Amino acid sequence: MGRFPEGFLWGGATAANQLEGAYNEGGKGLSIFDMVTFVPKEERGNNIEMDVTSEEELDELLAGKKGDNFPKRRGIDFYHRYKEDIALFAEMGFKTFRLSISWPRIFPNGDEQQPNEEGLAFYDKVFDELANHGIEPLVTLSHYEIPLHLVKKYNGWADRRLVDFFVHYAETVFERYKDKVKYWLTFNEINISTISPYIGSGILVDRVEHKEQAVYQALHHQFVASARAVKACHEIIPDAKIGCMLARMEVYPETCNPDDVLAALEEDQKNLFFTDVQVRGYYPSFMNRYFEENNIKIEMLPGDEEMLRQHTVDFLSFSYYMTMVASGAPDKAKEKGNFFSGIKNPFLEASDWGWQIDPKGLRITLKKLYDRYQVPLFIVENGLGAYDTVEEDGSINDDYRIDYLRAHIEQMGEAIKDGVDLMGYTSWGCIDLISAGTSEMSKRYGFIYVDQDDYGNGTLERRKKKSFEWYKQVIATNGDML
Numbered sequence: 388m389g390r391f392p393e394g395f396l397w398g399g400a401t402a403a404n405q406l407e408g409a410y411n412e413g414g415k416g417l418s419i420f421d422m423v424t425f426v427p428k429e430e431r432g433n434n435i436e437m438d439v440t441s442e443e444e445l446d447e448l449l450a451g452k453k454g455d456n457f458p459k460r461r462g463i464d465f466y467h468r469y470k471e472d473i474a475l476f477a478e479m480g481f482k483t484f485r486l487s488i489s490w491p492r493i494f495p496n497g498d499e500q501q502p503n504e505e506g507l508a509f510y511d512k513v514f515d516e517l518a519n520h521g522i523e524p525l526v527t528l529s530h531y532e533i534p535l536h537l538v539k540k541y542n543g544w545a546d547r548r549l550v551d552f553f554v555h556y557a558e559t560v561f562e563r564y565k566d567k568v569k570y571w572l573t574f575n576e577i578n579i580s581t582i583s584p585y586i587g588s589g590i591l592v593d594r595v596e597h598k599e600q601a602v603y604q605a606l607h608h609q610f611v612a613s614a615r616a617v618k619a620c621h622e623i624i625p626d627a628k629i630g631c632m633l634a635r636m637e638v639y640p641e642t643c644n645p646d647d648v649l650a651a652l653e654e655d656q657k658n659l660f661f662t663d664v665q666v667r668g669y670y671p672s673f674m675n676r677y678f679e680e681n682n683i684k685i686e687m688l689p690g691d692e693e694m695l696r697q698h699t700v701d702f703l704s705f706s707y708y709m710t711m712v713a714s715g716a717p718d719k720a721k722e723k724g725n726f727f728s729g730i731k732n733p734f735l736e737a738s739d740w741g742w743q744i745d746p747k748g749l750r751i752t753l754k755k756l757y758d759r760y761q762v763p764l765f766i767v768e769n770g771l772g773a774y775d776t777v778e779e780d781g782s783i784n785d786d787y788r789i790d791y792l793r794a795h796i797e798q799m800g801e802a803i804k805d806g807v808d809l810m811g812y813t814s815w816g817c818i819d820l821i822s823a824g825t826s827e828m829s830k831r832y833g834f835i836y837v838d839q840d841d842y843g844n845g846t847l848e849r850r851k852k853k854s855f856e857w858y859k860q861v862i863a864t865n866g867d868m869l
């Protein structure tokens with residue numbers, strides 16, 4: 388027997404807001420990411436650009452006063468080209484394809500009773516096309532696509548009423564696609580709100596007095612909504628599996644000094660807080676001190692704790708791109724080594740975007756998550772964002788991407804040998820798409836090249852990279868030939 392179990396779900400991952408385009412077609416309403424403009428690297432530096440913080444900023448963006456380059460509005464036009472794209476995924480042998488449903492395609496404002504039939508019909512066509520090719524959809528309910536109206540009217544998830552709106556949306560799509568979709572995820576990277584309250588929870592921070600209070604209260608609403616969605620999914624689609632999704636950040640101590648070890652442990656706990664709630668079904672006690680010291684009081688309604696406890700997820704999915712380093716020294720200057728600020732790890736190389744590459748960290752992550760939770764795991768994002776060059780003969784020789792993926796898949800194999808129950812692997816951005824953090828097109832992750840630049844110029848033609856044939860072979864041999 389090979390390293391990977393039979394039925395292992397190999398595939399690729401995407402999100403509606405970075406892929407579909409057609410932001411104003413088919414009755415779709417605006418979403419939070421439709422409002423984020425492209426800012427060139429010279430102006431942005433190493434920062435990510437995805438937060439909107441005030442009503443004024445939102446109005447200026449809506450009025451086009453901050454430029455008109457909104458890359459996530461155009462995506463890569465999957466909305467019109469899904470057949471061609473799915474055929475390419477099928478050619479690679481995908482067993483599964485991760486996509487998200489754009490919430491405002493189904494409920495343009497988010498708080499209506501009646502869904503938008505045109506939006507529902509679009510995903511019917513996509514799921515049917517996947518079924519024609521024998522590809523199992525893995526669907527995220529919320530991947531940074533909160534309807535903009537919910538931000539303007541309610542300040543996003545800060546308002547408890549969003550729980551009902553979300554559950555209504557979830558029930559609508561479970562009912563509609565119950566015969567077509569068996570794998571679901573509730574919130575993509577639920578922990579992102581602590582970094583970007585706008586993208587994670589639809590909160591304009593200028594409207595709140597105490598940012599962290601608002602974020603953790605919004606997260607409580609999202610936990611409850613997620614548990615209610617799990618309940619609804621199990622009732623409506625008894626043979627479905629539904630998971631949570633975490634941006635996993637393994638944290639290493641900078642040295643074996645106990646101060647560093649403790650700092651790393653505490654950083655790690657803050658990351659695992661989210662899955663503690665969604666997998667174990669209750670708030671971990673270590674957060675009490677954090678809440679107290681930061682003057683955060685979570686308002687819970689009667690029944691919330693029971694809902695969390697009774698409707699935990701079937702599996703834990705996560706994204707994995709890098710690891711972090713923590714120091715206990717209070718005055719230690721923090722270098723910006725990663726997506727989230729942190730200390731650089733001298734043992735690791737970094738991508739062109741400074742994301743430190745750590746395949747062994749993936750094995751450590753898998754082992755640690757499995758030790759802690761004992762539920763099936765699913766890697767639903769991993770990959771290398773890189774600049775690709777199209778050679779004169781039209782080829783794209785992305786050996787760096789193959790090396791990156793090979794090293795990570797090898798470590799997955801080791802973790803499986805270590806006893807980890809791993810359901811599948813969907814590499815991020817299997818077809819080039821718009822970057823979440825920088826809105827660049829030039830930060831490419833795909834096996835399939837898409838002819839488009841950061842300004843939307845290009846033919847949108849699809850072209851196979853060298854990694855396309857490589858991944859095809861990985862899947863065909865169930866991970867034996869890397």
Ligand code: BG6
Nearest residue numbers: 402576706772821822823824825
């Ligand atoms: C994850 C997101 O954070 O990382 C994806 O779930 C995102 O939406 C991916 O695209 C990679 O990040 P970026 O900024 O390189 O697109």
